[in-house]
Amino acid sequence: MDLGFDGASMGEIARAAGVSKGTLYVYFADKCRLFEAMVEDELELGQLAFHFDPAHDVTTTLRNYGRTYIAMLCRPGGGSAIRTVMGIAERMPEVGRRYYARALEQNIKRLAAYLEEHVKTGELAIDDCVLAASQFPLMCQASLFLPWIFQAAPAPSAERIAEVIDSAVRMFMAAYRKQ
DSSP states (O other), X not given: OOSHHHHOOHHHHHHHHTSOHHHHHHHOSSHHHHHHXXXXXXXXXXXXXXXXXXXXXHHHHHHHHHHHHHHHHTSXXXXXXXXXXXXXXXXXXXXXXXXXXXXXXXHHHHHHHHHHHHHXXXXXXXXXXXXXXXXXXXXXXXTTHHHHHTTSSOOOOHHHHHHHHHHHHHHXXXXXXXX
C-alpha cells in the first residue's frame, strides 16, 4: 500500500513480508490476487462489524452502522485499498467489479434485507429497500469521506462522525418512517 499497486513488485512485497518471492507465488498467482486477498481480509472485518439484527430498532441500528462504517472507512490506512482499487479499476475492471460486489454491494444487500424486515412490521415505508440501503451509507459519508480520501482534511473526529451520522439517521427516518 505504501508504494501503490503499480509501484510495488512481488519481489519488494516478498522482501517486506520477510518471505521469498516463490513463497508468495505458492499462495497468490499474481499481484492482483495478493491485493484481492488483502482486501478480502479487510472486508471480513467489515462484515463482522455490522450487525443487522431485525430485533433491534432501526434508529439505533442505523446510528451504530453509520458510526462503525465511517470509523472503518476513515481510519488510518483505511483509504489505501479504496484508493488503489479506484486507481486500477479502469484498466483492470475485474478488480473493481469484484471489490464492489464483495464490499459495497454485499453491505447494501445486508442493510436492504434488514430494512425489508422493518417494512414488513410496518415501522418503515420503503418502496425500494435496495435504493434506501444505497442512500444511507452515502449520507453518512457527507462532508467526511471525500475530504479525507483526497487528503484535504484529516480523519474526522469521533464527535464529528457522531454529528454527521445523527443527521443522516434523522434524514433517513424522516423520509422512510411510516407516518
